[in-house]
Amino acid sequence: MRYMISFAYNGAAFNGWQKQPNAVSIQEALEKSLSVLLKNPVALVGSGRTDTGVHAQQQYAHFEWPTPIADDLDFVAFKANRMLPPGIVVYRIFPIRSDVHARFTATSRKYEYRISRIKNPFRPSMVYPFSFPLDVLAMNQAAEYLLTYSDFQSFSLVNTQVKTFRCAITEARWEERGHELIFHVRADRFLRGMVRALVGTLMDVGRGRITVTDFEQIILAKDRKKAGRAVPPDGLFLVEVTYPAHAFDPPTDAIDL
Amino acid sequence: MRYMISFAYNGAAFNGWQKQPNAVSIQEALEKSLSVLLKNPVALVGSGRTDTGVHAQQQYAHFEWPTPIADDLDFVAFKANRMLPPGIVVYRIFPIRSDVHARFTATSRKYEYRISRIKNPFRPSMVYPFSFPLDVLAMNQAAEYLLTYSDFQSFSLVNTQVKTFRCAITEARWEERGHELIFHVRADRFLRGMVRALVGTLMDVGRGRITVTDFEQIILAKDRKKAGRAVPPDGLFLVEVTYPAHAFDPPTDAIDL
Numbered sequence: 001m002r003y004m005i006s007f008a009y010n011g012a013a014f015n016g017w018q019k020q021p022n023a024v025s026i027q028e029a030l031e032k033s034l035s036v037l038l039k040n041p042v043a044l045v046g047s048g049r050t051d052t053g054v055h056a057q058q059q060y061a062h063f064e065w066p067t068p069i070a071d072d073l074d075f076v077a078f079k080a081n082r083m084l085p086p087g088i089v090v091y092r093i094f095p096i097r098s099d100v101h102a103r104f105t106a107t108s109r110k111y112e113y114r115i116s117r118i119k120n121p122f123r124p125s126m127v128y129p130f131s132f133p134l135d136v137l138a139m140n141q142a143a144e145y146l147l148t149y150s151d152f153q154s155f156s157l158v159n160t161q162v163k164t165f166r167c168a169i170t171e172a173r174w175e176e177r178g179h180e181l182i183f184h185v186r187a188d189r190f191l192r193g194m195v196r197a198l199v200g201t202l203m204d205v206g207r208g209r210i211t212v213t214d215f216e217q218i219i220l221a222k223d224r225k226k227a228g229r230a231v232p233p234d235g236l237f238l239v240e241v242t243y244p245a246h247a248f249d250p251p252t253d254a255i256d257l
Numbered sequence: 258m259r260y261m262i263s264f265a266y267n268g269a270a271f272n273g274w275q276k277q278p279n280a281v282s283i284q285e286a287l288e289k290s291l292s293v294l295l296k297n298p299v300a301l302v303g304s305g306r307t308d309t310g311v312h313a314q315q316q317y318a319h320f321e322w323p324t325p326i327a328d329d330l331d332f333v334a335f336k337a338n339r340m341l342p343p344g345i346v347v348y349r350i351f352p353i354r355s356d357v358h359a360r361f362t363a364t365s366r367k368y369e370y371r372i373s374r375i376k377n378p379f380r381p382s383m384v385y386p387f388s389f390p391l392d393v394l395a396m397n398q399a400a401e402y403l404l405t406y407s408d409f410q411s412f413s414l415v416n417t418q419v420k421t422f423r424c425a426i427t428e429a430r431w432e433e434r435g436h437e438l439i440f441h442v443r444a445d446r447f448l449r450g451m452v453r454a455l456v457g458t459l460m461d462v463g464r465g466r467i468t469v470t471d472f473e474q475i476i477l478a479k480d481r482k483k484a485g486r487a488v489p490p491d492g493l494f495l496v497e498v499t500y501p502a503h504a505f506d507p508p509t510d511a512i513d514l
Contacts, residue, residue, distance in 0.1 A: 010378040081376045089376040119338045119346040120512050121267040178513045256435045
């Protein structure tokens with residue numbers, strides 16, 4: 001039997017998704033609480049990793065279980081939320097078909113990056129405060145190039161073991177909402193450090209350090225050294241992971257940010 | 258010369274508004290940073306106190322200055338925000354007439370109390386998580402009584418030195434917004450601990466522990482022991498302080514929650 005858990009977390013209190021020695025990861029916190037509640041070791045396969053400090057408004061992971069779980073799964077989720085630290089919430093635990101895989105069946109991921117134009121005491125470690133002027137029109141013009149190219153090596157950490165730097169970006173736009181400036185980006189996959197490098201380089205466009213044309217040249221260069229500096233993880237949220245319609249009914253209960 | 262500062266804070270990191278020995282207060286943090294920047298001691302008079310853990314989305318305080326301040330006040334605010342801890346933001350510093358007083362000229366205060374129906378990792382110490390059923394209709398019926406009575410001794414801390422327990426409540430209603438249940442309450446003044454005792458007692462109505470009629474009897478009893486327990490400070494926000502139109506143009510830049 002295969003089960004999916006749907007959950008969210010505030011990355012500020014964790015050393016990223018992936019389990020590691022001498023550090024508190026989201027994966028470890030979830031596995032520990034579920035193992036206690038289900039009385040056998042739970043090993044989670046996430047839809048993807050997030051780095052230290054990065055948040056998830058909607059994340060998925062699956063696990064295998066030798067037999068159908070007899071417990072009321074809503075009550076297991078309720079008890080897990082009481083056991084888990086304040087920075088993680090389990091939305092739902094539900095059975096899925098065994099050919100559905102949290103990572104490989106996922107068809108797209110969407111991230112948001114939030115810049116706050118004023119200091120915001122109510123989003124500790126959840127926005128990147130930046131009050132200097134930004135040309136949002138130019139940032140949106142540059143972002144449009146992301147929809148027309150597919151190799152994003154210039155925005156990838158260099159020491160990764162991926163076979164290809166190809167990503168199909170299907171949404172890339174900046175939205176001004178109240179005191180925040182939000183970058184929306186969706187793709188079939190993302191490279192390590194990609195969203196933070198994209199945002200840092202797009203902000204260079206917004207600050208007038210480089211032009212929209214320079215931004216296109218950076219994509220074409222396929223060289224991380226040409227791109228701008230990565231912005232801090234604080235403003236980055238994984239907000240959606242999509243699966244094919246036949247995989248399962250996605251929960252619609254993601255908490256508002 | 259008299260100056261007003263308009264600001265907000267996350268109460269989680271402070272021991273309330275009021276300066277006190279061996280504890281970090283909002284008043285002290287603000288006075289320290291302004292004293293350094295203006296090179297003379299600044300003594301603030303707030304519109305009112307908030308207790309430990311209580312937040313303010315829009316708060317005011319005034320201070321006296323022997324001469325007109327020559328510095329660019331927007332730049333002083335900018336520098337203050339860099340000096341102050343992450344939990345405080347100064348929106349604006351501006352001159353006011355000397356007969357305008359942050360506390361005595363204020364005509365009303367509005368608070369919001371936020372209950373989250375699910376665990377929310379993105380509002381640490383900023384909501385009261387409560388997932389059990391609540392009869393919001395009954396809570397709103399009970400809240401209507403607050404508009405028809407004026408003595409709220411039943412909801413006041415007992416050891417305060419006020420002369421009267423009379424408050425003119427002009428707004429008292431519950432709103433369901435996404436996963437949150439928000440109590441809106443506005444009055445000319447509030448007694449110590451009043452909003453948290455009101456919310457706790459209204460939740461007793463919502464949980465069916467007492468009836469709407471019982472709630473009216475509690476108001477009439479003028480006895481704190483008859484009311485329910487105070488809810489935690491985490492969900493409480495001072496969201497507005499109003500002044501007469503002739504006093505000054507209120508800043509309209511309060512940050513979204």
